[in-house]
Amino acid sequence: MRKIFNPKVFQLVYVSLFTPDLARVQDHYVEGIGLNLTDKGDKGELYLSIGYDHHNVALHPGSESAIANIGFQLKPEIELAEFLKDAEAFGIRGQLKTDSQPGVRSLVELELPGNLNLQFYNDIATPAPGFRDVGVAPMRLGHVAMMNTSGDKVTEFFEDFLGFWFTDKFTDFFNFYTCNKDHHVINIVKGPENRYHHFAFELRGSPSHAMAADWLRRRGVKQEWGPARHPASHNYAGYHRDPDGVMIELYTEMDVFIPELNMFEPRPWHEFFPMVPRDWAGGDLNAWGAEFTCKLE
Template sequence: MIRFRKFGRVELNVTDLARARRFYEEVVGLQFVAIGADGELLLRCDHDHHNVVLHEAASAGLRVAGFALEDEAQFAPLRARLEQAGLQVQDVSPSLCARHMQQRAVRVYEPLVGAVIEFYLPLADAARPFLPSVARIQRLGHVVFNTPKPKEAIAFWRDVLNFRVSDAVGEMVTFMRVWPNPWHHGIGIAKSTSHSLHHVNYMVSEIDDIGRALSRLRKAQSPVVFGPGRHPASESVFLYFLDPDRLTMEYSFGMEAFPEEHAREARELPLRPEWLDAWGSERDPRCFTGAGPNSTPDLVSEGA
């Protein structure tokens, strides 16, 4: 069975790189790492070399979602399963791996969520302390994909990639663990009419980080589009807000953790307001809509 460490990196397209850098550093609280060879911006929120990459583009949206594997031995069964499922697996070039502080990485275009997915092994010596600024971020938490084919996508991530379903709220969204990572979900599959980014999550260390963010977001004129509230499924306190390109971001505090063995059964929860937010906040219609389609297949060859 394929074993993962975590959801560890995300690449986003933004329409104004300088504006996005100010927002993600000063408002979200990510730490600047470097400017890449192609002008992309590398940022971090935990001990990894970087977790977030921003690329300037004509339209905003998800570019790449990256998942760290447990060790080198996972690449062979991963490639076999992906190729058996009919996907073309592309090795990321050694030069790009070096720029990303990775031992090895592969990419595929996953058509059911409509995104380029990267599987990688970070360099062991890439770790260094993360210095929190405006928010005490612990880690990149999860990514949720909008897709018109949620049932097929859930089956792929469960049966091919060995992710585990934790809970589903009606047919609206299904939460899946990056097994054997313990957190309630590292990805979500959300039902939509098109492919786009639903949201990216940052897990913070204190509930005060949620409260302090409210005034900081207001000063930055970043719309708060859902919360603060509590998700009964994952037990997380949440706050959703929009970045300058209207991509949805989330802070969350606390989350159910699962043991590797003898985990509870997945639940099918009713699609009712109280299962979305136990505190009763109302969601802004701009929440979770994304700014454009997810990444395209040509980005797989970019890793060559």
Template sequence: MITHLRHVDLAVTDYAAQLDFYTGTWGLKAEHSDSGITFLAAEGSPEQYVVRLRQAADKRIDLIAFGVASTADADALASRLAADGVRLVTEPGKLQTPGGGYGFRFFDNEGRTVEISADVAVRRHRAIEEGESVPVRLSHVVINSADPEGTRRFYEKHLGFALSDTLTHPRMGDMMWFLRVNAWHHSLAIARCPHPSLHHASFELRGLDEYMRGTGRVLRAGVEKIWGPGRHLAGNNTFSYFLDPSGNTMEYTTELELIDQDTWHPHLYDFSDPAVSDQWGTANAMNEFVAKRSFNDPDRGLFVAPPV
């Protein structure tokens, strides 16, 4: 029933610094603000917002939000989840966030809050111009999981996600699973990690030139680059990973693969092959340092519903 990824909501301890980073450096637009909370839109996206920042005492993922086609689908999905023993955070009803709509929230298997919504008003957006290096949309979210096999089963069984590809390693086994809900190669991915946390959120730019311009702008701003620029094999998308002021990994990308879901067969890619992580060979080598930077801090919000 899920149609697409809507937004990722982050609680941060350094709200002012984060807001300055996302609006002044990353290229998002603050559309709605209140005391200690801001809803950030991507100029090219019809979604009301793609990131929500909230001032908090603990750093956490507040929630990850996905869309469904109708209120009937939201009701049906909520009923099915409840019948399967999934713990609902809120019952289906009117949403009080920008754009309104109808939806509900629940905890996934590791305690992340997930929101499902329908009938959210479309934001007035615009076509991103040639050379304009601001995000078009939120491309995908990658989560760290201490039980990645269980997390994959949860999203496939309860939410209908489908596997696109898997990264594996000769010594460490399967390491990352790419899951889709539409023709985009992935909207969600799951990485093996010692603890649940945000691995990264990825933002689509208009094209290769805009992606490189954006990468250069963020570098010139002095933001710490973790990895890139390069092009992955799984998803065939470009990547430049940076750390935001809270230590969350954020990615600029473009040209994420669109697949024929009727004929697609998942690949098992050997991550020890450098061409799997970076087809171009332009990025710094993937090593233990790079991997650990994306482990992030343990999420402090598991099985605790966000206050907003």
């Protein structure tokens, strides 16, 4: 029987990072990427917004670079206490927190294997500071790729508990899942460490790639890979690193998923019709054939 697409969450809203170099990292995200500083926490945390939500990136002072937490918005009909009870029944520990961070009154924090803290909430403040016209100036936070030493358990949680839809895999390394129309909202990277592999901002349009790369280069930041088109998900993507070495993707033209048909909206650059979820084992990362030194690991 066909799977019913009914995920408990509908969007990724924020990624939070521990950083040992708060001032430099803040400078990258505020002046380089072009985010707004909206709030500060009691322990020196900085909350940064692309233009609408209270925060899309949170920077936490820490001894080393690491994932602090990742925030997903639950569908309105999902009640927090019930969600926590269901997660615990699924074998995941967590707690209900109130006023634990600015902008999010109540949330459930779940502890996934591999030291992965995921936060789920119904509402986030939307001060709408506006989109800035300096820096990379992205449009939205689109997806997060997390490397995890217990990758199978994490994919099981997203697929079987949260109801995400599997949309592609690229070798055994990258595993793509979505909870909305985007080809992927999460990418679970089965690897030897627990860390961000990368997270991704969608740009306003494809010409923005050149402007973003020019701007970053002027600030001394080099491109690690691309911009070029990926085969899996067909996003036009470029990668650079923040001052802590965390990889950031800037992308446009990502495949649009149609869950009712288990396929992606057809595009002129697709290799297959219909384009359906597949295993891209053995393929290259670059649809245009260029070989970059960085292998995106």
